[in-house]
Amino acid sequence: MNYNIYNKNKGIYVVLGNFDGLHIGHMSLIDEAVKLSIENNCYCMLYSFKNHPLKLINKDIAPKLLMTNTNKVKTLQKKSVDIIKLVNFDETLMKTSPEDFILNLISEYNIEGIIVGFNYRFGYKNMGTIDLLEKLSTKYNFMLKVMPPCKVNNQIVSSTKIRNLISSGNLEEANIMLNRKYSLEGIVVQGRQIGRQIDFPTANLKYDKDFVIPAIGVYYTNVEYNEKLYRAITSVGNNPTVSGNKLTIETYILDFSGNLYDKHITLFFIKKIRDEKKFDSLDALKAQLKKDKNFAKSQPFNI
Ligand SMILES: Cc1cc2nc3c(=O)[nH]c(=O)nc-3n(C[C@H](O)[C@H](O)[C@H](O)COP(=O)(O)O)c2cc1C
Ligand SMILES: Nc1ncnc2c1ncn2[C@@H]1O[C@H](COP(=O)(O)OP(=O)(O)O)[C@@H](O)[C@H]1O
Incomplete structure (x- = not known):
């Protein structure tokens, strides 16, 4: 006011x-x-x-x-x-x-x-x-x-402590100090369109580099899109399996289908699931993504 x-x-x-x-x-x-x-x-x-x-x-x-x-x-x-x-x-x-x-x-x-x-x-x-x-x-x-x-x-509790916790992947402790789930938001941009070939389309976030990025790894997240919340799994990483060369933040949203390009999404980081790995094949990556997805299904769902 x-x-x-x-x-x-x-x-x-x-x-x-x-x-x-x-x-x-x-x-x-x-x-x-x-x-x-x-x-x-x-x-x-x-x-x-x-x-x-x-x-x-x-x-x-x-x-x-x-x-x-x-x-x-x-x-x-x-x-x-x-x-x-x-x-x-x-x-x-x-x-x-x-x-x-x-x-x-x-x-x-x-x-x-x-x-x-x-x-x-x-x-x-x-x-x-x-x-x-x-x-x-x-x-x-x-x-x-x-x-x-x-x-x-x-x-x-301090902002510096929380920044360090997030950038070392300890989202659970950071979230306690924040009393909410740490979030990043932005619009969805195009990637290399490999995700859909392995039945795991991933929404690539155009993130703002002024904000703290969680450590490289795979996270259980919740995604808000169009005022609706979904369970999701998010990779923060360089995608070594597909010879990626830049840091991307990519999210597979459970129980969702549709086109998200240019749409605004908010990712709520809940906990780190695992480190990023270089797999020998896309099939091996896909098998791991199925496990990550099952893990996400078992997790509580609220922000
Ligand atoms: C939950 C999740 C976990 C991922 N884990 C890995 C990983 O461990 N190693 C890796 O090289 N890529 C990983 N990826 C990234 C995939 O390589 C990437 O999403 C895929 O290449 C499709 O990208 P594109 O559709 O933007 O081209 C992961 C992606 C997601 C959504
Ligand atoms: N369940 C879903 N999770 C994430 N993105 C989805 C989902 N279903 C459809 N999409 C759409 O598919 C796109 C991702 O497909 P993908 O093949 O990974 O292409 P890109 O490499 O451009 O990200 C997303 O940006 C979104 O528009």
Whole structure:
């Protein structure tokens, strides 16, 4: 919703951070902000960036992403966040000192309180610390709530941890930390049309290289197409059996037939089934695909 239509006399609890992936740690901050805003008859706002700050600061070390902005906004709207502000992280913002960053925020919005995570850093060169934020909260008179780390199996949940789990094929643990199934989406493009010759047509995803790609291997997935969900098996790999030379993400959808070229699909990665193998023949690949398909049939089906 547009801030302009809001009652400017009403205070705002703002949650600050980068929030890639909206994992359970992020959600604990957002839930707290929503709770405080309801209790105090205020608005709840999430203030974050459209682009990952490192993409501007140092492109070479910018991480691959876990979530599109569109999906981020959809999830936040379901959580009753009143104002979602995703600002462009540009040169000016990059050079803003920690104190100015907070000053700009409180001069633009009627800030009642700020909610951040335990390791939040902000402002030019990430020089702003929790200590500084505490001092600023006294100086400028806003409430500050610092949320403790959220853990799974004694490990602190973080976007970096989740990226590493996905790119090493541990989707089950990543999904626990995300509290949803990791997904990639895009349109279906043409491949070499070998799949249909072995009765396993595969929808080849035109994937966006800005997002984290699961480790090479075969996965049990669920596919959303045309608002319907299907069981599926997905290969992330170089297809050595057919002398492939580029990474493809290909999905055989169970109980589906039809033409998917140019259609939009979403793949939900549930668990890795096996490593990619180079088979001696297409028949051997086909026999393995039958096993993968049977495995998929035995798996729970919900996202
Ligand atoms: C679930 C699944 C598992 C796969 N596993 C392998 C594999 O282990 N080794 C391999 O070389 N190709 C594997 N493939 C990829 C096939 O080689 C590829 O889908 C086939 O060549 C058809 O591709 P095309 O129709 O795009 O030409 C797998 C594909 C799927 C859908
Ligand atoms: N069950 C299915 N799973 C995946 N794709 C299917 C299925 N049934 C039909 N298709 C269609 O077949 C195409 C894949 O056939 P395939 O021979 O593998 O060609 P390509 O190499 O172009 O992917 C998909 O893009 C889709 O349009």
